[in-house]
Structure formats: C-alpha cells, structure tokens
Amino acid sequence: MSPRQPHAEELAATVPAPAAGALGADGAAGLVPHDRVGDGASDPWGRRVRVALLGSPNTGKTTLFNRLTGLRHKTANFAGTTLEARSGWVALGGAPVRAAVERACGPGLARTIGAGLPESAGQGERCELIDLPGVYSLELERLESRLCRGVLAGETPWDEARSPGSGGPPEAVVVVLDSTNLARNLTLAGEALRRRLPMVVALNMHDLAVRSGLKIDACGLSERLGCPVVVTCARSGRGLDDLRAAVALVAGRGLVPTRSAPGGAGAGAAGALRQWAEGVYAEVAGGAGGGDDGASGSDRIDRVLTHPVAGGAVFVLVMGLMFMAVFRLAEYPMGWIEWVFAGVGGAVEAAAPEGLIRELLSGGVVGAIGATVVFLPQICMVVFLISLLEDTGYLARAALLMDRVLRPFGLPGHAFVPLLSAHACALPAITAARTIADRRQRVATILAAPFMTCSARIPVYVLLTGLLFPGRPVEGAAAFMGCYALGIVAGVVSALVARRTVLRGAALPMAVELPSYKVPSLGVALMTAMDRGVGFVRGAGTWILGICVVLWWLGAFPRVGPPEVALALRREAAQVRAAGVADGEVRGAGLEAQAGRLEASHARSGSYLGRMGRVFEPVFEPVGYDWRLTVGVLASFAAREVFVGTMAVIVTGEESDEVDEGLRARLSAARRDDGGELFTARASWSLLVFYVLAMQCLPTLVMTAREAGGVGWAVAQLVWMTSLAYAGALVAYHVSGWLGA
Amino acid sequence: MTMTNATTIQPPAPLGAAQARPHSGGDGGEVGGTRAGAAEVSLSALRVGESGVIRRAEVSGDDAALLGAMGLAERSRVRVCLSVGGGGACIVAVLGGSGCAAGACGSSRIGLARPLAERIFVTRQGEGVGPGWGS
Numbered sequence: 001m002s003p004r005q006p007h008a009e010e011l012a013a014t015v016p017a018p019a020a021g022a023l024g025a026d027g028a029a030g031l032v033p034h035d036r037v038g039d040g041a042s043d044p045w046g047r048r049v050r051v052a053l054l055g056s057p058n059t060g061k062t063t064l065f066n067r068l069t070g071l072r073h074k075t076a077n078f079a080g081t082t083l084e085a086r087s088g089w090v091a092l093g094g095a096p097v098r099a100a101v102e103r104a105c106g107p108g109l110a111r112t113i114g115a116g117l118p119e120s121a122g123q124g125e126r127c128e129l130i131d132l133p134g135v136y137s138l139e140l141e142r143l144e145s146r147l148c149r150g151v152l153a154g155e156t157p158w159d160e161a162r163s164p165g166s167g168g169p170p171e172a173v174v175v176v177l178d179s180t181n182l183a184r185n186l187t188l189a190g191e192a193l194r195r196r197l198p199m200v201v202a203l204n205m206h207d208l209a210v211r212s213g214l215k216i217d218a219c220g221l222s223e224r225l226g227c228p229v230v231v232t233c234a235r236s237g238r239g240l241d242d243l244r245a246a247v248a249l250v251a252g253r254g255l256v257p258t259r260s261a262p263g264g265a266g267a268g269a270a271g272a273l274r275q276w277a278e279g280v281y282a283e284v285a286g287g288a289g290g291g292d293d294g295a296s297g298s299d300r301i302d303r304v305l306t307h308p309v310a311g312g313a314v315f316v317l318v319m320g321l322m323f324m325a326v327f328r329l330a331e332y333p334m335g336w337i338e339w340v341f342a343g344v345g346g347a348v349e350a351a352a353p354e355g356l357i358r359e360l361l362s363g364g365v366v367g368a369i370g371a372t373v374v375f376l377p378q379i380c381m382v383v384f385l386i387s388l389l390e391d392t393g394y395l396a397r398a399a400l401l402m403d404r405v406l407r408p409f410g411l412p413g414h415a416f417v418p419l420l421s422a423h424a425c426a427l428p429a430i431t432a433a434r435t436i437a438d439r440r441q442r443v444a445t446i447l448a449a450p451f452m453t454c455s456a457r458i459p460v461y462v463l464l465t466g467l468l469f470p471g472r473p474v475e476g477a478a479a480f481m482g483c484y485a486l487g488i489v490a491g492v493v494s495a496l497v498a499r500r501t502v503l504r505g506a507a508l509p510m511a512v513e514l515p516s517y518k519v520p521s522l523g524v525a526l527m528t529a530m531d532r533g534v535g536f537v538r539g540a541g542t543w544i545l546g547i548c549v550v551l552w553w554l555g556a557f558p559r560v561g562p563p564e565v566a567l568a569l570r571r572e573a574a575q576v577r578a579a580g581v582a583d584g585e586v587r588g589a590g591l592e593a594q595a596g597r598l599e600a601s602h603a604r605s606g607s608y609l610g611r612m613g614r615v616f617e618p619v620f621e622p623v624g625y626d627w628r629l630t631v632g633v634l635a636s637f638a639a640r641e642v643f644v645g646t647m648a649v650i651v652t653g654e655e656s657d658e659v660d661e662g663l664r665a666r667l668s669a670a671r672r673d674d675g676g677e678l679f680t681a682r683a684s685w686s687l688l689v690f691y692v693l694a695m696q697c698l699p700t701l702v703m704t705a706r707e708a709g710g711v712g713w714a715v716a717q718l719v720w721m722t723s724l725a726y727a728g729a730l731v732a733y734h735v736s737g738w739l740g741a
Numbered sequence: 742m743t744m745t746n747a748t749t750i751q752p753p754a755p756l757g758a759a760q761a762r763p764h765s766g767g768d769g770g771e772v773g774g775t776r777a778g779a780a781e782v783s784l785s786a787l788r789v790g791e792s793g794v795i796r797r798a799e800v801s802g803d804d805a806a807l808l809g810a811m812g813l814a815e816r817s818r819v820r821v822c823l824s825v826g827g828g829g830a831c832i833v834a835v836l837g838g839s840g841c842a843a844g845a846c847g848s849s850r851i852g853l854a855r856p857l858a859e860r861i862f863v864t865r866q867g868e869g870v871g872p873g874w875g876s
Contacts, residue, residue, distance in 0.1 A: 136807065136810035136811050137806070137807075137809075137810035139806070139810075140803065140806050140807055140810060141803050141806070142803070142807065181849045183837055184811075184812045184835070184849060187810070267805075267806075267809075267815070270806070270809055270810075270814070271814065271815065271816075274809075274814060278837055298850065299822045299823065299832075302822065302823050302832055302850075303823060306823060306825055306829070306830065306832070306852075307825070308825065308827065308829065396852065397852070399852075400830045400832075400852040400854075401830070403830060403854050404828060404829055404830070404854075404855075407854065407856075413854075508800065508804040508807070508857065509853070509854040509855075509856040509857035509860075510830070510852070510853070510854040510857065511807075511808060511811060511813070511851060511852070511853050511854070511857055512851070512852045513811060513849060513850070513851055513852075514832065514849075514850040514851065514852050
C-alpha cells in the first residue's frame with residue numbers, strides 16, 4: 001500500500017483555523033487569505049492560474065467542465081497513468097462580483113468578502129481548469145483517489161509533458177456536489193475543506209432537486225462550509241456566470257475557508273466525517289424530497305429494466321439499435337471519407353511529377369491518412385451513443401443486468417458495452433473499457449474485445465463462405481453466424497483464462513450507483529464524441545499513420561521489371577492499334593489492361609511482402625496455405641480487410657475490395673504452383689477460423705498498448721490470438737479433411 | 742464498517758444464509774428503532790421494501806472504504822428497492838446514517854451484484870411491503 005498523503009490537518013497546522021462558529025475580528029466568520037498568494041492583494045494574473053474540478057461520479061462534473069471550457073480543452077494522461085487528464089481554459093469574470101457574492105455567500109461571509117470588493121474580478125482573464133477523475137472519497141487507496149490527493153497537494157502534475165507551471169497545488173478547487181444526494185456528497189466537500197485550498201462549491205443539478213421538492217439553503221450552506229456556494233445547473237448553464245466570478249475572486253485573493261471538517265485516518269474518522277456531513281445537511285436541507293419516498297417512479301422503471309425477461313428484451317432492443325446505428329449509419333460518413341481521400345489521392349497523382357514522390361504521397365501518405373481517418377465515424381458514433389445512454393441513467397442498469405452473464409468469466413457488467421461495440425470496431429470498444437474501474441477487469445475486457453467479429457472481418461467471411469457454399473445461401477449464413485459465435489466464445493474464454501492467470505485477483509463484486517433517470521443532453525454527448533475523436537487522431541492516429549506508410553512501402557518495393565508475358569502483350573497491343581483494324585482500339589486496350597494486371601500481380605509477388613510470403617510459406621503449409629495465401633495473411637496482420645484486395649491483386653492483378661461474383665469466380669478458378677486449387681475447401685475452412693481468431697489489426701494493438709498500460713499487453717494479445725488462430729486453423733484444416741471436405 | 746482489513750475478518754458465514762448472529766451493540770442500543778441483540782442477516786435476505794441497518798461486510802479494508810464512501814457504511818440505513826431472484830442483483834436505497842433524523846438525508850440508489858449483497862450484513866428494521874422478482 002503506498003504511503004498516505006499528508007492529511008490536511010498537517011497542512012492546516014500552518015494556518016490556524018478558528019473553531020466552527022468562531023467569528024473573525026470584524027465580527028463575522030470569514031475567509032482567510034491563503035499565505036501562498038502572499039498578502040492577498042497582489043495581482044496573480046501575471047502567472048498561470050489553475051483550478052481543479054473535484055466531484056463524485058454522477059454529479060454532472062464533466063458536463064460542468066464541458067460547459068465552462070467549451071471546445072477549448074485538451075486531453076492527455078496524468079503522468080505515469082492511463083487516467084485521462086482533461087484541461088481547458090475558462091474565461092473568468094462572468095457576473096458582477098458583488099451580486100455574485102451576495103448570491104453565493106451567507107450574510108456573514110458576504111460582509112467579510114464584500115469589504116473592498118471590486119465591481120469585477122478577473123474580467124478578460126482566464127484560468128486553466130483541470131477535470132479530476134470522479135471520486136467518492138479522497139482518502140481511498142484507489143488510483144483515482146491517490147491521484148486527486150496528489151494533484152491537490154501539488155505533488156502530481158496533471159500534464160504528461162510536465163509543462164511549465166504544472167507543478168504545485170492548484171490556486172483553487174471547485175467542488176461539485178449533487179444537490180439530490182447532498183448528504184453523501186458533503187463528505188467529499190469535508191475532505192476538500194481539510195486540504196485548506198481556496199474553494200468554491202458548485203451545488204449542481206439543482207433543478208432536479210427543486211423538482212423533487214427538496215429545499216436547500218445555499219447561503220446557509222456557505223456559512224456552514226465557510227466558502228462561496230454557487231447554485232448551478234450545468235445542463236442549462238444556470239449559475240455559470242456566478243461560478244466564474246466566485247472562482248475569480250477566491251483564486252485571485254487566495255481565500256481559504258476557515259471552516260473545516262473532522263479528519264484523521266481509519267474507519268472512525270470516516271464515521272465522524274459522515275456524521276458531520278449529515279449534521280450539515282440536516283441544517284440546510286429539507287422539504288418533501290429530503291427523505292426516501294418509498295416506491296418511486298425510478299423503482300417502477302428499474303423493475304422493468306432489471307427484470308430477467310423484460311429487462312433482457314429491452315437490453316437486446318437498445319443494444320441492437322445501437323449496434324445498427326454504429327454499423328449502418330457510420331457507413332455513410334465512412335463512404336464520404338473514402339470518396340474524399342480517393343479524390344485527394346487522384347489529385348495528387350495528377351499534380352505530382354511521376355516517380356517515387358508521387359507514389360509515396362498518393363499511395364503512402366494520403367492512403368495512410370485516409371485509412372486512419374476512416375475510423376473516426378465509428379469511434380465518434382459509439383462514444384456519442386454511449387454518452388447518451390449513460391446520461392439517461394440506463395447504462396448503469398444495463399450493466400447490473402449483464403453482470404450475472406459476464407461474472408462467471410471474470411468480467412463485470414460494464415464490460416458489455418465494449419464487447420458489443422467491438423462488433424463494429426475494436427478501437428472504440430477499447431476506449432469504452434475506461435468505464436471499468438478495476439484494472440484487472442478492464443485489461444481482461446481489452447484483451448477479449450478484438451475477438452468479437454468486427455466489420456473489417458465481414459468481407460473476408462463473405463468471400464470464404466461464398467467459396468465454401470456457392471449457390472447455398474442458407475449454409476453460408478449458418479457458417480457466418482458460426483463465426484460470430486466462435487468469436488464471442490473465444491473472447492470470453494480468453495478473458496477467463498487471463499483472469500485466472502496473469503490478471504488473477506479478486507475484484508469487488510459489482511456495486512454501482514444508479515443515477516436518476518433524465519433526458520440526455522445531445523450537446524454534452526456531441527462534445528464528448530468530438531473530444532474522443534480528436535484524441536484518437538492525435539494519439540493512436542499518428543501511430544496508425546506511420547504503420548500504414550511502412551506497409552505501403554513493403555508492398556511497393558523493391559521495384560521489379562514487368563514480366564516477359566506482359567511485355568509481349570503490350571507489343572501485341574501496339575501492333576493491333578497500328579494495324580488500323582475496325583476494333584483495333586478496343587482490342588488494344590484490352591491487351592494493355594491484361595498486361596497491366598500481370599504487371600501488378602508480378603510487382604506484388606516481387607515486393608518485400610511477396611518475398612515474405614515465400615519465406616513464411618513453410619510456416620503456414622500445415623494449415624493449408626501456399627505462398628499466395630500466406631502473403632494475404634501476412635498483409636492482413638496490419639488490417640484484416642486488406643485480405644480481399646491483396647488476393648485480388650496477387651491472383652488477378654486487379655485492385656478490388658468488393659467481393660463480387662466476378663472476383664469470386666476468378667479466385668475460385670485460381671491455381672497454385674503445383675496446379676491444384678488455390679482455395680480448396682480445407683484451406684477455406686482453415687482461413688475462416690484463422691480470421692475469426694487472429695489479431696490482425698495493428699491500430700487495435702496500438703490502442704491496447706495505450707489503454708492497457710504498456711506495449712507488453714499488446715505483445716501478449718498478439719501472441720495469444722495468433723497462437724489461438726493457428727491452432728484453430730490447424731484443427732479446422734484436419735477436421736474438414738476427415739469429414740471429406 | 743467493522744471489518745476494515747483482511748486480518749480482522751471473522752470466519753465467513755455460508756453465502757446466502759441468514760445469520761442468526763446477535764448484534765453486540767456498540768451503538769447504544771437504539772439505532773433507528775433496532776433493538777440491541779437483533780439478529781444479523783445478509784442484505785440479500787431482506788425482502789423488497791424492508792429496511793435494515795448495516796453492521797458489517799465481509800470484504801477487504803479497501804473495498805469496505807469504497808462501499809462506505811458510496812454510502813454503504815456501518816450504521817447506514819438501507820431499504821431494498823428491488824431484488825432480482827435467481828442470483829440476480831439487488832437495488833438498495835441508502836437512507837443515511839444514525840445522524841439523519843427519520844432518515845431524512847435524501848437517498849441514493851446503489852445496485853449490488855448478488856455475491857456482494859450476500860456479504861453485507863444488516864439488522865432488520867420494519868417489515869417488507871412490496872413485491873420483488875423471486876425474492
């Protein structure tokens with residue numbers, strides 16, 4: 001267990017805090033200037049001002065952050081962790097300060113702060129707002145709590161790059177409390193009070209509290225806590241101007257609350273803090289919504305959504321709609337992106353001088369950027385829909401329902417979202433695994449996700465099932481579904497194996513706070529989706545781009561001269577044209593097209609990728625592949641969808657990603673060097689099983705390394721899945737042989 | 742929570758079985774209407790609508806601290822809102838601790854997997870009043 005951060009009492013020892021209720025020299029409880037800022041009168045705006053945003057999950061903290069920063073924020077990781085650090089700039093000085101202080105402070109506080117108060121504070125200035133991870137308590141030994149403690153103590157920089165000014169505690173902290181669950185949230189406020197930092201409380205989701213009949217005396221609460229309390233509703237934007245003004249005032253003057261809360265270590269201290277919180281709540285809150293109202297509307301909805309049958313049906317419907325949206329709707333922007341980049345590639349080819357530079361730009365760079373950006377619609381769609389579902393409150397209930405199904409495999413209920421998303425694409429699925437708090441369960445989910453049949457595998461399945469069952473769609477569909485089922489089984493079993501071996505360890509059975517049901521915010525979901533999309537392009541996107549360029553190079557070099565057969569065809573084409581016969585142009589064009597296909601096929605065979613196919617042929621011979629199929633498999637390790645195009649070029653000389661009847665017929669008729677069929681039934685079954693189980697997506701490996709916490713996990717994933725795929729292909733090849741295929 | 746680190750965990754009771762284990766006080770006798778010496782039962786044994794006061798949990802210290810921070814602390818009052826039979830989850834409303842007069846501290850809803858609900862022990866308060874799924 002890592003050493004506990006120094007408690008606030010040790011820090012507070014340097015700043016004498018009057019007992020609760022004691023008055024300052026002016027006869028009113030007041031805020032104490034933080035001696036870090038000096039005399040409190042100097043202007044701090046010449047240096048970078050950082051404000052930390054602290055709160056429990058489900059308090060609307062992220063919505064508040066998005067509202068305050070808009071699109072002016074960036075996402076990085078806290079140094080040495082995989083936890084996100086979002087920071088953005090906030091323009092300060094919203095509402096006139098005097099009015100804001102009167103609304104945010106009790107009479108005593110307002111009198112104290114009001115002395116010498118300027119009309120405005122921080123106008124035209126801005127601060128850096130850091131969104132800390134949601135925590136139920138600062139005193140837990142979980143990573144999120146340790147990180148928040150470190151940031152508030154000034155020991156953990158929030159910028160991975162350790163940019164200048166990122167050290168030291170923040171100039172102020174904004175504690176976001178859920179008005180509908182104030183008693184429990186006040187314990188976190190008490191822990192924040194003990195940190196002795198300039199502080200403002202944002203009493204968020206106040207509209208929901210009012211709707212439930214709850215009455216909260218915000219001014220009384222500010223007197224009790226000794227700091228400004230601003231009533232906010234992040235979804236509507238209410239109170240944000242007052243919040244900005246309060247932050248400007250508190251950070252600018254370094255005003256630390258004199259009120260504190262019981263502290264110390266251990267269960268006894270936690271109990272004392274809870275009692276304190278309940279006492280404060282009892283003083284400032286009341287009304288019809290103050291107590292439990294028995295069988296509430298939420299209970300009635302929960303009865304349906306968590307019912308084994310009705311809840312399961314709703315779950316299948318919701319997830320099916322989500323899956324269809326990701327799978328179908330994202331196809332349109334993906335198609336537009338492919339069209340745009342095809343056009344850009346063509347424009348580059350037309351404009352650039354012939355030669356290596358033109359090929360590198362159009363085939364390498366433009367192709368690679370297009371291959372990266374094309375993932376964006378699916379990633380953004382998944383994140384958007386997950387954000388919407390989370391905002392409604394449904395996701396927590398669905399996780400509870402799925403927990404029974406996934407628990408035997410060592411996975412939590414929350415894992416269903418990543419596993420479902422992986423059926424569209426593993427990249428957003430791995431990102432979605434961030435919602436899983438336990439590290440072991442999160443990594444196990446990341447390792448399982450790529451087994452799910454993603455959209456990139458589908459062209460391969462279509463090709464192979466079409467070759468196996470020509471003219472028999474029913475058997476083909478059954479084989480298709482079998483591939484989906486095999487992927488799911490392999491994924492959850494792999495998760496189980498991981499949880500029993502390298503990720504061994506008991507995790508707390510699921511306990512999830514169920515947020516209130518509410519209408520989701522489209523704006524927040526959109527902003528979250530855009531944020532993730534930008535993060536993907538900046539992070540994994542750069543790696544993917546580099547890998548794609550390398551792959552292009554392997555397939556394009558070394559240059560080989562055209563085969564003699566192609567040269568002969570071109571000579572014949574020239575003769576036919578020169579002869580001046582009636583259909584000479586058409587025949588000549590046909591001969592030249594045929595020559596072009598032979599040259600393309602010969603070039604791919606002679607490339608480094610083609611040579612690797614011959615080198616590795618003995619490795620794949622036991623599973624039924626010759627050097628051509630081996631080239632297709634090797635090329636697919638970068639991205640499995642290239643298998644169809646690679647086989648098309650090697651066999652027919654033509655680029656084609658579409659599995660049409662013509663391509664299927666040509667591949668079906670293709671021959672090996674020994675004259676036998678290229679796509680025998682046994683080889684086709686072997687390929688099908690291989691593609692279900694193999695890790696053939698370098699972008700996914702990059703994301704695994706990022707999200708699981710190291711290259712080692714990506715390597716382990718590659719080795720495990722490749723081994724499983726080879727073993728499965730071997731079994732399929734031999735079993736299909738025994739069965740007479 | 743009384744069980745804050747693994748070395749003080751008492752021998753676990755069979756999972757899912759009601760514990761005829763007298764609560765040995767420590768709260769001055771009356772806590773929200775619970776008599777001293779009342780039998781402890783696992784949270785999963787409560788019926789929908791029944792309330793209880795949390796006494797202990799058979800979890801590690803870190804996990805107990807997390808549950809406490811979520812509101813499931815020793816002496817917190819909880820009411821079972823929903824219990825899915827056949828090993829399903831249960832949903833409880835957290836009504837606050839002994840400092841809350843008449844439980845008027847607002848409430849939050851916590852969903853618990855059945856294995857966890859079986860490891861949290863409470864003393865009953867009041868009778869069950871509502872239907873549930875197989876509970």
